[in-house]
Amino acid sequence: MKRLRIFLLPLIMSALLFQVPLAQNAGAGEAPRLAFLGLRLQNDNESLEPTSDAERNRIGAIERQFTTSLEASGSYAVVPLTDDIRAKIASGQFVGSCGGCEAAFGKELKADRVAWITVQKVSNLILNMNLYIADPATDKLTFLKSVDIRGNTDESWSRSLKYLLDNYFYDQKS
Structure with a gap:
């Protein structure tokens, strides 16, 4: 024995x-294929408080944090955007208010889902982060959640995205 x-x-x-x-x-x-179409900052008081270089840097940091987090979780395989899609996004209406361009981009990239983030800046104290995910085949949102941000700092943006992902996104199927 x-x-x-x-x-x-x-x-x-x-x-x-x-x-x-x-x-x-x-x-x-x-893992389903997800095309991340980027983050847009909606500055409600652009004329009084113009978008700063720090905020522009935060946009890139949050985009990297989002894709890195998704890939690390195994929830999705992030599909890289082509130069053609990047040019269309840059020259067209904002993603999320473009009348279905998100679905068209997703189909062109052969993605199962498309995602984009908006950050609405009401002031330097009050901001809001929204994560949208849609199904390109049906052009329907499959996920939409929002978190409030108090304070306009690198840390507050990063923690907000982490909270949104950990407490809403990973707990459900989108």
Whole structure:
């Protein structure tokens, strides 16, 4: 009996060790494809408080945080935007108010979902972050959540996105 245990223990351990990476790779291949169309800052008081360089930098940081978080979670495989799609986004109406361009971009990129974020700046004290996810096949929103931000800092923006993802997004299927 003791010989059997000595023989089986390394066999079982090696089987467990080799199964974990295989299971992770299999799950990653099945992750739905998501095209992230970017973040737009809606500054309600642009004439009084123009958008700052710090806010422009926050936009890039939040975009990176969003895609990195999604990929790390295994929830989605993030589809890179093509130069053509980037040019269309830059030259057209804002994503989210473009009459369905989001679905068209998603179809062109062969994505299962499209996502975009808006941050509404009412003042330097009151901001709001919204995450939208839509199904390109139906042109319907599958997820929409919002969090309020108090304070216009790198930390407040980053924590708001983390809260939104951890408390709303990862808890449901979109």
